[in-house]
Amino acid sequence: MKQHKAHGTVIILYIVITLILTFPWVINFTTAIPGSDTWAYDESTFVWNIWRFKHNMLNLHQSPLHTTDIFFPLGIDLVLYTYNFLNALLGMT
Secondary structure, eight states, X not given: OHHHHHHHXXXXXXXXXXXXXXXXXXXXXXXXXOOOGGGXXXXXXXXXXXXXXXXXXXXXXXXXXXXXXXXTTTOEEOTTSOOOHHHHHHHTO
């Protein structure tokens, strides 16, 4: 019984530490993108990649390697774009 109590205490301690270390972000979890200005807002690009991939595949039923959001109305091919397919596939859930 003592082991279960010790495990529960450690789990609660880890949860509290996680909330403290992610404090500014944890309050705005649904609207904020974690990251900093240091890397020229790459985080926003990654979020757009995930959204664009999911939108093209599920809503438009077309290749995720083309978009008309950029250079409208012609669009642009994203073949040479730095897509991260693994993150995009995991983000579809």
